[in-house]
Amino acid sequence: MYSIKSVLLFAGAALSHSLSAREEGRRCGTAQPSAEFVETSREFSVKEASARLSGLATSAALSVDVYLHTVAGSTANLLSDATLQAQFDVLYENFSPYGITLNYAGSSKTVNSAWSQDRNELTMKRALRKGSYAALNFYFLDYLSGYLGYCYYPTTATTGSTAFYTDGCSILATTVPGGSAAPYNLGKTATHEAGHWFGLIHTFEDGCNVGDEVDDTPAQASASSGCPVGRDSCPNHPGLDPIHNYMDYSDDACYEEFTPGQIARAESMWARYRA
Numbered sequence: 697m698y699s700i701k702s703v704l705l706f707a708g709a710a711l712s713h714s715l716s717a718r719e720e721g722r723r724c725g726t727a728q729p730s731a732e733f734v735e736t737s738r739e740f741s742v743k744e745a746s747a748r749l750s751g752l753a754t755s756a757a758l759s760v761d762v763y764l765h766t767v768a769g770s771t772a773n774l775l776s777d778a779t780l781q782a783q784f785d786v787l788y789e790n791f792s793p794y795g796i797t798l799n800y801a802g803s804s805k806t807v808n809s810a811w812s813q814d815r816n817e818l819t820m821k822r823a824l825r826k827g828s829y830a831a832l833n834f835y836f837l838d839y840l841s842g843y844l845g846y847c848y849y850p851t852t853a854t855t856g857s858t859a860f861y862t863d864g865c866s867i868l869a870t871t872v873p874g875g876s877a878a879p880y881n882l883g884k885t886a887t888h889e890a891g892h893w894f895g896l897i898h899t900f901e902d903g904c905n906v907g908d909e910v911d912d913t914p915a916q917a918s919a920s921s922g923c924p925v926g927r928d929s930c931p932n933h934p935g936l937d938p939i940h941n942y943m944d945y946s947d948d949a950c951y952e953e954f955t956p957g958q959i960a961r962a963e964s965m966w967a968r969y970r971a
Contacts, residue, residue, distance in 0.1 A: 721921045722880055722945040725846030725866075726892045729901065733849055737897065737909035740964040744957070745911060756963050761801035761831040762787065765824045766869065768838055769809040775836055775869060777803070782873040783836075786883035787890065790942065790951075794959045796894075802826060812838040814866060821861045829853050830970040832893055833864035834886060840868045844880055847889040850969035865889040879922075882948035891943050895965030896958050899943045904930035912957035913938050923950030 729737070764784060766775040775783075784800045791798055804824055811820040814837055825833050840846070847865035854860060870877040871885040897908040900916040907915050914935030920927060923946055927937040938944055940952040954962075 725843035879947040894962035919945035
């Protein structure tokens with residue numbers, strides 16, 4: 697999808713932005729999780745279940761600095777300050793009910809035709825990225841090779857490394873609130889991709905098998921499309937498909953929630969990789 701695939705193979709979750717589910721509708725370019733990342737997720741799953749059963753589970757409030765970068769091929773295509781604020785507000789509203797406080801730490805506006813087409817990613821991010829590895833950077837671009845967005849799972853990254861700079865989420869600019877990418881124009885593509893940044897896998901990953909390694913998201917054979925209320929793609933497993941979950945592929949208007957298990961996973965990933 698872009699030029700530095702051969703550079704980043706960290707945690708196997710780097711630049712092989714393969715499409716996880718379908719050929720139309722919401723398209724996420726985040727790499728499928730590597731075997732190593734899945735194993736880490738399973739390790740956390742066991743620990744989280746043990747803590748929950750023993751009554752020792754705790755919830756840690758997270759505070760995350762967020763930087764929004766709009767990169768376009770022309771000044772006319774740059775997102776306005778008001779639109780960036782509206783996008784941040786959606787992110788804040790989606791995460792704050794779960795003890796995750798996002799802080800709008802800054803923004804930038806850049807006119808660069810190559811960068812706006814998702815080319816020269818590493819060069820762009822070296823120039824624009826702000827904050828530590830605990831800071832969430834979004835890059836809103838004109839074009840993403842057919843994807844709505846992609847992001848990077850957390851990994852061990854030293855300051856200044858390639859993994860450090862490429863960390864963050866690239867988002868199709870037309871998915872922001874009021875954008876033209878209906879039905880994905882309420883700003884929730886950024887929420888979905890931020891879920892990956894926090895270490896969450898698609899709810900439909902691995903189908904009706906092990907799934908996303910979070911035990912309170914029902915099994916799901918494939919990604920949802922639209923908002924199919926009552927869909928049950930794994931009838932031999934408990935629960936209906938989690939169509940309202942931010943880590944499915946539903947329309948923006950259908951997105952409503954993360955589960956307690958997903959938040960526990962985000963906290964586990966944060967403590968290991970970003971704290």
